[in-house]
Amino acid sequence: MQHGKYRFIVGFLAAPLALYTLFVVWPFVQSIYYSFTDWTGLSPEFSMVGLDNYARLMDDDVFWKSLQHSLLFALLLPVVTIGLALFFAFMINVGGRPRRGAAVSGVRGSSFYKVAYFFPQVLSIAIVALLFQFAYNPESGAINSGLRAIGLGDVQPLWLGDPDLALWCVMAVLVWSTVGFFVVLFSAGMASIPRDFYEAALLDGASRVTTFFRITLPLLRDTIQSGWVYMGILALGAESFAVVQIMTTGPGGPDYSTTVLVLYVYQSAFRDGAAAYATTIGVALLIVTLAFAAAVMRLGRRERLEY
Amino acid sequence: MKTTETSPAGTAEPLHEMKAAPPGAGPGKGGGRGRGRVLNAFSHGVLVLWAFMVVMPLLWAVMTSFKDDNAIFSSPWALPDRLHFENWSRAWSQAHMSDYFLNTVLVVAGSLAGTLLLGSMAAYVLARFDFPGNRFLYFLFIGGMSFPIMLALVPLFFVMNNIQLLNTIHGLILVYIAYSLPFTVFFLTAFFRTLPTSVAEAALIDGASHTRTFFQVMLPMAKPGLISVGIFNFLGQWNQYMLPTVLNTEPEHKVLSQGLVQLAVSQGYKGDWSGLFAGLVMAMLPVLAAYVVFQRQVVAGLTAGALK
Numbered sequence: 001m002q003h004g005k006y007r008f009i010v011g012f013l014a015a016p017l018a019l020y021t022l023f024v025v026w027p028f029v030q031s032i033y034y035s036f037t038d039w040t041g042l043s044p045e046f047s048m049v050g051l052d053n054y055a056r057l058m059d060d061d062v063f064w065k066s067l068q069h070s071l072l073f074a075l076l077l078p079v080v081t082i083g084l085a086l087f088f089a090f091m092i093n094v095g096g097r098p099r100r101g102a103a104v105s106g107v108r109g110s111s112f113y114k115v116a117y118f119f120p121q122v123l124s125i126a127i128v129a130l131l132f133q134f135a136y137n138p139e140s141g142a143i144n145s146g147l148r149a150i151g152l153g154d155v156q157p158l159w160l161g162d163p164d165l166a167l168w169c170v171m172a173v174l175v176w177s178t179v180g181f182f183v184v185l186f187s188a189g190m191a192s193i194p195r196d197f198y199e200a201a202l203l204d205g206a207s208r209v210t211t212f213f214r215i216t217l218p219l220l221r222d223t224i225q226s227g228w229v230y231m232g233i234l235a236l237g238a239e240s241f242a243v244v245q246i247m248t249t250g251p252g253g254p255d256y257s258t259t260v261l262v263l264y265v266y267q268s269a270f271r272d273g274a275a276a277y278a279t280t281i282g283v284a285l286l287i288v289t290l291a292f293a294a295a296v297m298r299l300g301r302r303e304r305l306e307y
Numbered sequence: 308m309k310t311t312e313t314s315p316a317g318t319a320e321p322l323h324e325m326k327a328a329p330p331g332a333g334p335g336k337g338g339g340r341g342r343g344r345v346l347n348a349f350s351h352g353v354l355v356l357w358a359f360m361v362v363m364p365l366l367w368a369v370m371t372s373f374k375d376d377n378a379i380f381s382s383p384w385a386l387p388d389r390l391h392f393e394n395w396s397r398a399w400s401q402a403h404m405s406d407y408f409l410n411t412v413l414v415v416a417g418s419l420a421g422t423l424l425l426g427s428m429a430a431y432v433l434a435r436f437d438f439p440g441n442r443f444l445y446f447l448f449i450g451g452m453s454f455p456i457m458l459a460l461v462p463l464f465f466v467m468n469n470i471q472l473l474n475t476i477h478g479l480i481l482v483y484i485a486y487s488l489p490f491t492v493f494f495l496t497a498f499f500r501t502l503p504t505s506v507a508e509a510a511l512i513d514g515a516s517h518t519r520t521f522f523q524v525m526l527p528m529a530k531p532g533l534i535s536v537g538i539f540n541f542l543g544q545w546n547q548y549m550l551p552t553v554l555n556t557e558p559e560h561k562v563l564s565q566g567l568v569q570l571a572v573s574q575g576y577k578g579d580w581s582g583l584f585a586g587l588v589m590a591m592l593p594v595l596a597a598y599v600v601f602q603r604q605v606v607a608g609l610t611a612g613a614l615k
Contacts, residue, residue: 095350
């Protein structure tokens with residue numbers, strides 16, 4: 001029996017573990033090691049250079065710009081996205097016209113809103129990015145011609161071509177595509193809050209704004225927190241890579257105005273032939289990601305509310 | 308879809324904001340009803356506005372895919388003069404959309420099957436068996452969820468190159484599986500822990516081997532969990548952009564998202580913007596249609612992890 005058990009365990013874990021180790025764990029370990037070498041990625045030879053890459057990082061303007069933008073992505077995007085989503089979810093669940101026997105009720109058509117808002121979430125981020133790249137086109141894009149149509153012909157920003165605007169345009173696309181997910185997530189959370197809480201509060205004369213801050217928000221704390229981490233990691237990694245790489249010229253925008261860490265890793269490794277330096281930027285990205293997750297976890301640490 | 312309580316009369320008038328509010332009690336008297344109505348109008352306004360902002364770009368893309376190139380540039384918001392279906396056929400055959408579709412289907416079918424099989428095997432062992440190193444392996448697996456993938460992709464590119472897996476469909480499948488394992492193992496381990504042990508024990512006593520118990524008893528019982536995590540992985544793998552961009556640069560092996568970007572970069576293959584839009588919509592519609600049909604499962608599958 002015991003013998004059979006261990007053979008079974010080994011048999012079942014061998015394939016997944018081998019795959020995971022070879023393609024995920026081992027490259028991670030290697031990349032940290034490579035960050036101390038001068039490997040170009042073009043030839044197999046390299047030698048150890050100690051902290052040279054890290055020193056170079058300190059003097060690299062593009063790195064600092066990417067870091068700045070990545071931090072903006074990690075901090076501002078979740079705030080805006082989660083804030084908007086909380087607002088919409090509260091409207092959907094509590095903003096309805098009061099009906100018989102219920103202190104709070106959802107708006108009519110709440111299921112429609114939840115379905116529609118979720119649409120962008122199932123689309124590939126690459127497709128979303130392409131779509132908005134057209135929409136932002138200054139000459140013939142949907143946005144500027146829409147502005148012309150409503151009589152704002154003088155307001156014709158260059159959008160992605162304007163170094164001051166490009167980053168915000170890119171971020172808006174991520175907000176657009178992610179809000180729906182959180183609306184649905186928070187709606188589910190809000191639906192599980194007992195209605196009596198709202199009834200009691202409203203009877204005591206609390207306004208709906210007060211019920212939001214005193215009842216809804218504290219009870220959704222855990223959901224918001226995990227959503228926050230999830231969003232931040234996405235905004236630092238895959239999602240921001242796709243939108244910046246696809247949407248902005250360069251890629252990376254006019255004068256590196258939209259470049260982010262993850263894109264800079266990619267460009268250093270596969271365009272500039274600086275594989276070791278790329279892994280160094282990657283290590284910085286790793287540190288930022290872990291620090292972000294730790295900070296959110298720490299800020300959110302608090303007694304669990306039971307109800 | 309679950310609607311929040313619709314009153315029996317359907318379009319009933321607003322009655323009382325508060326159940327059994329004692330007359331004259333509380334500051335809500337009289338004003339409560341009016342406030343509710345203002346709030347209602349406000350929330351509808353805001354919600355409709357955002358719904359418009361979400362749906363509009365998608366409708367605009369569909370509309371644009373039926374226009375000719377001139378109309379796309381001269382009047383982006385005008386309706387097409389007629390439905391240019393030739394954009395679609397051109398995109399499908401000449402712009403290789405059919406190839407990209409086939410590649411995506413192959414990669415996702417292979418990696419989804421592999422992810423579910425390997426993920427459930429690992430999760431089952433980690434959830435139900437006690438052995439030295441169990442915790443370590445569990446955290447090793449789920450640790451992958453929080454690391455930036457791009458960091459690993461640089462060395463991974465060279466690992467793949469060395470074992471001749473770069474730019475191949477099966478190489479991409481294996482990588483998708485590996486990068487899907489962290490969440491899959493995390494989710495399914497939690498799921499297997501919730502399943503009753505008695506059934507598996509009964510099967511073992513009846514003489515079934517561990518392997519047989521897993522495939523014939525536990526896996527069928529885990530179906531709801533497999534569906535949830537399957538949908539999550541399906542969408543993630545279908546929409547994947549970063550992994551193929553780095554690891555799969557062979558033009559013939561491109562997947563949908565990559566192929567479309569490639570078309571856009573090369574100016575919509577010889578300036579054919581209408582064809583590019585047709586391709587874009589072609590890639591968009593199947594997922595949207597599937598979402599409309601299965602939206603309950605999709606939402607449950609995608610939000611399952613975040614709610615845990």
